[in-house]
Amino acid sequence: MAFCEALLNDIDFYLVTDSSLSKKGTLSDVKCAVAAGCKIVQYREKDKTTKEMIEEAILIRKICGDDAIFLVNDRIDVALAAGADGVHIGQEDMPIDSARKILGENKIIGLTVHDTDEAIEAERKGADYVGFSPVFDTTTKKDAGMGVGPERIQAVKTIIDIPIVAIGGINKNNCVSVVENGADSLVAISAIVCSDDVRRETGYFIETIRKIKQNSSDRVNVKGK
Numbered sequence: 001m002a003f004c005e006a007l008l009n010d011i012d013f014y015l016v017t018d019s020s021l022s023k024k025g026t027l028s029d030v031k032c033a034v035a036a037g038c039k040i041v042q043y044r045e046k047d048k049t050t051k052e053m054i055e056e057a058i059l060i061r062k063i064c065g066d067d068a069i070f071l072v073n074d075r076i077d078v079a080l081a082a083g084a085d086g087v088h089i090g091q092e093d094m095p096i097d098s099a100r101k102i103l104g105e106n107k108i109i110g111l112t113v114h115d116t117d118e119a120i121e122a123e124r125k126g127a128d129y130v131g132f133s134p135v136f137d138t139t140t141k142k143d144a145g146m147g148v149g150p151e152r153i154q155a156v157k158t159i160i161d162i163p164i165v166a167i168g169g170i171n172k173n174n175c176v177s178v179v180e181n182g183a184d185s186l187v188a189i190s191a192i193v194c195s196d197d198v199r200r201e202t203g204y205f206i207e208t209i210r211k212i213k214q215n216s217s218d219r220v221n222v223k224g225k
């Protein structure tokens with residue numbers, strides 16, 4: 001967990017897998033993203049059997065090793081069976097208090113939130129980070145609703161201290177606005193897994209996010225002088 005805590009405070013690009021969209025397959029996507037420096041991976045699989053999911057999750061666990069946090073979407077049982085570092089759950093999934101009881105204090109739990117009230121509640125209930133969604137319109141998750149715009153991240157940033165991961169319709173053209181409005185990290189599923197070169201695209205997002213964060217901390221330092 002010590003390595004997870006350190007990494008969680010330092011995440012930039014967050015990989016979420018999607019085998020239904022992937023050009024080269026989930027395992028290849030994870031290998032390429034981790035090789036590019038991605039520090040957090042979520043295995044999100046909606047179509048496979050539990051047995052298939054556990055087998056694949058064990059392989060992803062090995063690829064992530066100590067280089068990247070490994071989380072499983074929705075499925076606490078699969079996370080435990082594969083030795084994952086935690087789970088990502090949504091408002092309609094297992095309630096966070098029940099998930100915490102099963103997983104214990106040493107596992108990471110990320111919770112999806114859509115507004116400031118849900119964000120405050122997520123932090124109060126012990127979420128380790130929030131997934132703020134959907135920032136832009138997306139076709140990847142059919143029931144995601146309309147994008148709320150990156151400006152809405154600012155209000156969440158001012159009221160919680162845990163990391164904010166932005167998700168929904170994020171791509172190379174709009175990722176700058178997401179980080180400039182306060183996201184600590186971002187997910188881009190289709191922009192990554194549909195590409196021919198997952199390693200190159202992941203590297204692009206990581207570099208872009210780091211540059212924006214560096215620029216804004218330089219601005220704070222100059223003001224503080």
Ligand SMILES: Cc1ncc(COP(=O)(O)OP(=O)(O)O)c(N)n1
Nearest residue numbers: 074088089090091112131133165167
């Ligand atoms: C980082 C992150 N944020 C939000 C979500 C969405 O979770 P949820 O609302 O439970 O929807 P599904 O992903 O389960 O379809 C996420 N997966 N990751």
Ligand SMILES: Cc1nc(C(=O)O)sc1CCOP(=O)(O)O
Nearest residue numbers: 133134138140144169188189190
């Ligand atoms: C998994 C997921 N959750 C969302 C939410 O709004 O909670 S949107 C989404 C899919 C994001 O994929 P893309 O980067 O291709 O738009």
Ligand SMILES: [Mg+2]
Nearest residue numbers: 074089090093
């Ligand atoms: Mg879910």
